[in-house]
Amino acid sequence: MALRRVAVVVLVLGVVGLGGMGAEKFVVGTDAAWPPFEWVSAKGEILGFDVDVMRMIAILEGYEVEIRDIAFDSIIPAVIAGKLDIGASGFTITAERAQVVDFSSPYWSSDQTVLVRAGSGLNVVTALMPGRKVGAQRGTTGAFWVEDNLVAKGVAVELVLYETYPEAIMDLLAGRLDAVIQDEAPSQQAVRQYPGQLVIAGVIKTYEEFGFLVAKGDPKGILPRIERGMKKLKETGAWDNLVAAYFGNPLEAVESAWEACIDLLRVAKDPVAYAACLVQKVRELSK
Numbered sequence: 001m002a003l004r005r006v007a008v009v010v011l012v013l014g015v016v017g018l019g020g021m022g023a024e025k026f027v028v029g030t031d032a033a034w035p036p037f038e039w040v041s042a043k044g045e046i047l048g049f050d051v052d053v054m055r056m057i058a059i060l061e062g063y064e065v066e067i068r069d070i071a072f073d074s075i076i077p078a079v080i081a082g083k084l085d086i087g088a089s090g091f092t093i094t095a096e097r098a099q100v101v102d103f104s105s106p107y108w109s110s111d112q113t114v115l116v117r118a119g120s121g122l123n124v125v126t127a128l129m130p131g132r133k134v135g136a137q138r139g140t141t142g143a144f145w146v147e148d149n150l151v152a153k154g155v156a157v158e159l160v161l162y163e164t165y166p167e168a169i170m171d172l173l174a175g176r177l178d179a180v181i182q183d184e185a186p187s188q189q190a191v192r193q194y195p196g197q198l199v200i201a202g203v204i205k206t207y208e209e210f211g212f213l214v215a216k217g218d219p220k221g222i223l224p225r226i227e228r229g230m231k232k233l234k235e236t237g238a239w240d241n242l243v244a245a246y247f248g249n250p251l252e253a254v255e256s257a258w259e260a261c262i263d264l265l266r267v268a269k270d271p272v273a274y275a276a277c278l279v280q281k282v283r284e285l286s287k
Helices: 049-061 072-080 141-149 165-173 184-193 223-236 238-246 251-261 271-286
Strands: 008-011 024-030 038-040 063-069 101-103 108-117 133-137 158-162 179-183 198-210 213-215
Touching: 024 049, 024 072, 038 049, 049 063, 049 223, 049 238, 049 271, 072 101, 072 213, 108 141, 108 165, 108 184, 133 141, 133 165, 141 158, 141 179, 141 198, 158 165, 165 179, 165 198, 179 184, 179 198, 184 198, 184 251, 223 238, 223 271, 238 251, 238 271, 251 271
Parallel strands: 024 063, 133 158, 133 179
Antiparallel strands: 008 063, 101 213, 108 179, 108 198
């Protein structure tokens, strides 16, 4: 993850025949330290479910995207300020956020989990008792849940905030935290990444839904294009293939498959073929 803050990937993803120089370009902000939704590969490439959806929709809707890796809690302010056009980083749709930005329709459902060290003896209750140190990423709904449901109610846990979730998980592994609160899919990925070292002690049913976000009022008319793009991806089966490739598989297999298939987006500009290639290669490499 050392490369994550300097990684800026510009992909020309216009539809065939548009010509790169004349196509619109939208800047997408993502916090690329949260697999399987977004992360930086060992070779310094930004990949993940969210950013690939953005790339694929760009092809289908005839524009270009520039993917920028920036801190999670900086994305919404940057969208508001006009420095970014789209936020694509596992953003839960909340009433508070919807006051300052506009969201797409939901594309993912999630709950929070309590992640602990294997062998710690902690469960979903004891991990959150007074005196425990609990980690979460700054500005996330995981952090908000601890603040609202524990700290604000007088439960004397110590909430430790991090710039990224991988930093929190490293402190958990090192014994400097008792638990980490984060969304379910990334916690499952962390368990796969550190076999025998981490377990999910329990799931907190928060019934969250993720959305892509743009400036309030959608001044550039981006949301209808995102909606149309998501609809096309689902109708063609590309969406389901992307889900099958990114979720439940080792990161190393996904990275290798991505490298083998990405030219189907970069060169051939074919989202359907790309998604089919990705899931096939991931399955082959995960055997």
